[in-house]
Amino acid sequence: MANIAGIDLGTTFSELAILNTIGKPEIVPNTDGERMTPSVIFFDEDNPELIRVGVEAVNSRYLNAQRAVRWIKRHIGDTKYSKTIDGKNWTPVELSSLILKKLKQDCSAQCGEILDAVISVPAHFDEVRRKATMDAGALAGLNVIGIVNEPVAAALYYATTRDVSGKVLVYDLGGGTFDVTIMNVKGRQMDIICSQGDHELGGIDFDREILKMLEKSYKEKFKSELINSEEERAKYEDEAEDIKKTLSRRPVAKKMLYGPAGSMKVEITREMFEKSAAPLMARIDMLLEAALDEANLKTSEIDKVLLAGGSTRIALVQNRLEKMFGFPLEATVNVDECVALGAALHAGLTMLREKPQAVSAGISSGLRDINLTDVCNHSYGTICAPIDKETGKRIVENRIILKKNTPLPCEATGTFYTVSKGQAALEITITQGEDSDPKYVNKIATHKFKLPPDRPAKCPIKVTYRYDVNQRMHCKFEDVQSGTALEVDFCLDQNGQVSQQKTNQMELLKVE
Ligand SMILES: Nc1ncnc2c1ncn2[C@@H]1O[C@H](COP(=O)(O)OP(=O)(O)OP(=O)(O)O)[C@@H](O)[C@H]1O
Ligand SMILES: [Mg+2]
Known part of the structure; x- marks a missing residue:
């Protein structure tokens, strides 16, 4: 049976873990014997077909920085960013796939093939970044069966390997991102309450x-x-x-x-x-407070603080947390690896749910009773133009359809109406954010939805948003009368899928 893997695709370091025969996650070192691979890429000057990933790429930067790429996670999902090397423009998805390819290849050389994998992302990544991360996995030849939020993966690992219970706060400060997640843990049952974060703070x-x-x-x-x-x-x-x-x-x-x-x-x-570092710490504190507010908890009600991410070793970070929560932090052994280890557990749970026949008896017994309920990390809505009750005039408004922190899987529907007679199309905008003012929300996708001709105003349009347990959202806009529908996938490619041709091209590249 192929290995089941979890991958922590980090801003500065990446790790890969697989489930062993009894369902315990284990880090697979790269072929240089390192458990963490620097997320750095270097395009060899003499051999254009050779791409170095890891420590060698870090060192090569000192000789020719133009041919090196690091911190690509900060650009994932950005359609305007590319790095030009020898006339070819490399997108963030392609560059990220090179790191994943190196991890997959090094694991295969030592422990056998990997096919199914879960990749972790910051809790505050939006839909486009999540899809871009999955696309990078597909380009690297992985079957990405799910995406897990990094602090959730860390908590999953800690909660299944240690005595953790009660209201638990996971503080994840990595190389490029900060996430805080609050959850309720009872034995092997974990219920996420909420997350806050910033993917440009690390x-x-x-x-x-x-x-x-x-x-x-x-x-x-x-x-x-x-x-x-x-x-x-x-x-x-x-x-x-x-x-x-x-x-x-x-x-x-x-x-x-x-x-x-x-x-x-x-x-x-x-x-x-x-x-x-005071301004950075102030931003972190604000996010911590926002998470506690959202969970409706005081610091004194938190039973345990779990640390993830290499930057939690900063003395100021640790001192501040101890002062804030009033108890000494538990010596955390595995801040660098807990996300990949938890992602592997998440991959195992996903496989058990979706392809149980591909999971060995040892792994299924190791994962027995682990139960995780995650929530959706943002509110999602659409922009509409209702009539203001007071003024009688049309206003432009963001209407939330799926509310933040709803347990997954979840689905919500709203009905909207066309504005004018003979309206030929709808401009659809999918938003992410809490505000009713469209200026203060993130517009994550816009589409044109063609409508049948010659109809009166006020024809109903049913909008359904669904968020699955694999942390992906699906949207459907349906013209009720004609039954025509527009389904939206969040993607960077025009056709919505990573093309086979592109996958084949990446396959031919040599990554070391
Ligand atoms: N002893 C230490 N003191 C302070 N910072 C440290 C220490 N060890 C590692 N770090 C920092 O931790 C960061 C790497 O942590 P980690 O591997 O968790 O991040 P990442 O997974 O690459 O990033 P992210 O999860 O944000 O995408 C680097 O910025 C590194 O400098
Ligand atoms: Mg990380």
Whole structure:
């Protein structure tokens, strides 16, 4: 039987776990023996068919930064972003698929083929980013059976391996994203209450603050720029990260800076770092408060805080949490791996539900009794033009159809009416957000829906949004009289699917 896998496709590092014969998730190291693969890609200069992913790509950046890509997760779902290498424009989906391909290939070489996989995403990823992540998996030759939210995956792993119960808060601060999820855990039953997050707030933002300090110190001393090329920037980005990690262990970190006007030694103290990181911490605090508000809980009502993501090693993060919740944090062993391990468990549960015949008896018995109820992470609606009761005039409004934090799977329907006589088409907008003012919600898709000719005004249009347990939304707009319907898939490709031709092209690429 092929392996069942969970993949944590991280902004800075990615991991892959498979379920062993008794249904326990295990990390599969890459062929260099590392359990975490840097999410960095480098296009070889001498052999255009060779693409390096991982540590070698990190090091190659110092020699030629133009041919390197990192932090691609920050661009996934962005149709305007591409990286041009030797005349070819690489999309974020294609670039992400190279990282997934490396993970899949290295696992296959050691543990046998993987086919079915669940990939984790930040809880606050929108539909387009979720679909783009699935497309990247398909391009890498994976059958993506589901998507799981990263903090949910982490909680799934912790709750099945440790004594966790009551109201649990998962605090996930990774390289590029922050998520907080609150859940209720009772034995192997886990019910998600709510999530909050920011997919542009993570370790690399803390590194940038340190890098700014290094550049400032150099400029003050030499009246000259420390960094004069992309390659030097790559090197000092990594130096800044190293300083940050040292400060998690010690109060001071020291480094030599070798700039064009001379070299100097700098000392960055924890105090300096914490001052520069204050705005980032304030954003994190706001999201934490928002999650507690949404769950209608006080900090004193949280029984346990679980940590996920490498950036939770930052001393300021840990001290702040202990102060906020009033109890010492449990020593967390597996902040780097818990998401991939939980994603593998999620993949096993999905397979048991959807393709039980492909799951071995050992795995099914290992996953017995684990029960997870997730919720939908945003409110979804559509823009409509009702008549204002007070003024009698038409207004433009966002009407919520599916409410945030509804347990999955869920489905909700709303009926809307055409505005004018002979209306030939509807402009459909799918929104994500809480506000009734369209200015303050995210418009995640727009489509034209053609209507039959010569009809009176006020013909009903039924709108159904469905959110499945695999964290994907499906929308249907139905003209009730004619029965014609428009079904919306959130996709970047015109035809909605990753084409076989594209998959074949990616298959031919050599990734090391
Ligand atoms: N000792 C440490 N002190 C501070 N930060 C650390 C330490 N160890 C790792 N980190 C940071 O953790 C981040 C990587 O964590 P992780 O692998 O969880 O993120 P990711 O999965 O790549 O990102 P994301 O989940 O946000 O997409 C990096 O920014 C790294 O610098
Ligand atoms: Mg992560």
